[in-house]
Amino acid sequence: MAGKKKTRKASRKDGRALRRLRLLWRPCLLCLLVLGAVGAACLGARRGWAALARRPEFALSPTRLSLGECPPCVRADPMAEELREQLTVALQNASIFQGDLCHRVQQELRARPWVLHVRSVSRRLPHRLHVEVVFRRPAGLVGLEGRQYMVDRDGCWLPDRLYRPPPAWAGAGLPVIVNGKLSGHPREGRSWNGAALAVGARLTAFLLEAGILNELPIREIDVTQVGAGGLEPDIVLR
Numbered sequence: 001m002a003g004k005k006k007t008r009k010a011s012r013k014d015g016r017a018l019r020r021l022r023l024l025w026r027p028c029l030l031c032l033l034v035l036g037a038v039g040a041a042c043l044g045a046r047r048g049w050a051a052l053a054r055r056p057e058f059a060l061s062p063t064r065l066s067l068g069e070c071p072p073c074v075r076a077d078p079m080a081e082e083l084r085e086q087l088t089v090a091l092q093n094a095s096i097f098q099g100d101l102c103h104r105v106q107q108e109l110r111a112r113p114w115v116l117h118v119r120s121v122s123r124r125l126p127h128r129l130h131v132e133v134v135f136r137r138p139a140g141l142v143g144l145e146g147r148q149y150m151v152d153r154d155g156c157w158l159p160d161r162l163y164r165p166p167p168a169w170a171g172a173g174l175p176v177i178v179n180g181k182l183s184g185h186p187r188e189g190r191s192w193n194g195a196a197l198a199v200g201a202r203l204t205a206f207l208l209e210a211g212i213l214n215e216l217p218i219r220e221i222d223v224t225q226v227g228a229g230g231l232e233p234d235i236v237l238r
Contacts, residue, residue, distance in 0.1 A: 059093075059094070059095060059096075059127060060091045060094040060095065060096055060101075060127055060128075060129065061091060061127075062084035062085065062087045062088050062091055063084060064127055064128045064129065065080070065083065065084050065087060065091075065105075065128075065129050065130075065131065066080075066124075066128060066129070066130050066131070067079070067080045067083070067130075067131060067133065068119075068130065068131065068132035068133065070135065071135065071137060071166075072164075072166065072167055073137055073138055073163055073164055073165065073166040073167075074135050074137075074162065074163060074164075075161070075162055075163060075164060078161055078162055079114065079135070079162050082112075082114070082162060083109065083112060083131075083133075086108060086109075086111075086112055087105060087108055087109075090104050090105055090108045091105070091129075096123050096125060096126065096127055096128075096129075101123070101129075102121040102122070102123070102129075105121050105129060105131070106118045106121050109121075109131060109133060113136075113156065113188060113189035113190075114135055114136055114158070114162060115133055115134070115135060115136075116134045116135065116136055117133070117134040118131065118132070118133055118134075119132035119133065119134060120132045136152040136154075136156060136158060137152055137153075137158075137166065138150040138151070138152060138158055138163055138165065138166055138169075139151065139152050139153040139201040139202065139204060139205040140174075140177050140197075140200055140201035140202075140203075140204035140205065140221075141174055141175075141176050141177060141204070142157075142176070142177045142178075142179075142182075142192075142197055142200070143176035143177065143178050143220075144178075144182055144185070148176060149185075149186060150163055150165070151177070151192070151197055151198075151201050152201065153198065153201050153202050153205060154191075154198050154201075155191060155192055155193060155194070155195070155196070155197035155198035155200075155201055156191065156192070157186035157187075157188070157192050159188065168208060169208075172208055172213050172214075173213055173217065173218075174204065174208070174213070175204060175207070175213070175218040175219055175220055175221050175237075176219065176220055176221070177197060177200035177201065177204065177220075177221045177223060178220050178221070178222050178223070178224070179193060179196055179197065179200075179222070179223050179224050179226075180222075180224040181193075181196075181224055182197075194227070195226065195227060196223040196224075196226040196227060197223065199223055199226050199234075199235065200221045200223040200226075200235070203221055203235065204221060218237050218238070219238055220236075220237070220238040221235060221236075221237060222235065222236040222237075222238065223235055224236075
């Protein structure tokens with residue numbers, strides 16, 4: 001008798017477990033169906049987005065890069081063309097929808113010798129990029145072998161094909177920076193003569209901004225002894 005009771009109790013437990021399973025299988029199946037539908041929708045959306053991004057009307061090229069407002073000392077068209085050439089690799093086979101596009105363009109622009117800071121890179125549908133850039137600006141003139149070269153406050157050479165003299169230089173009687181130790185002509189993208197020319201350029205900018213050039217007829221700023229550590233003065237004004 002005891003064995004039969006145990007058998008009946010076990011049977012009842014099995015029945016309850018079976019009923020629970022019957023109650024649970026429908027919600028589980030529904031969940032699986034919903035998850036499958038969501039996954040299929042996401043996969044379809046990703047494929048659709050990828051196909052959209054590959055469409056030719058959203059393809060980028062360097063010619064579709066536009067610059068924000070440039071200062072008067074920057075020749076806007078030649079500078080834009082220069083930057084477009086440097087972005088040829090970064091924009092090759094690129095789409096306006098690529099996630100890292102603005103970051104890659106920003107990094108490429110920062111590496112250009114004429115760029116101090118990239119304020120923004122923005123997308124303009126359907127296939128354009130617009131950049132706002134802070135460029136180097138002329139601060140002084142370096143004289144060498146009968147020629148004059150514009151340099152910025154860091155002594156970096158700014159070529160005439162990309163820059164013009166700032167309006168503030170007109171009629172100011174700007175002095176020429178000279179350095180008796182200067183050899184060779186400047187090369188694009190490289191520092192020229194270390195700190196000496198930078199000292200001369202910053203002094204030129206100060207004299208101009210303070211209006212001193214209107215009072216004193218300074219023709220030359222000689223920085224030959226800058227950093228030499230000798231008894232002669234570092235800077236000689238003539």
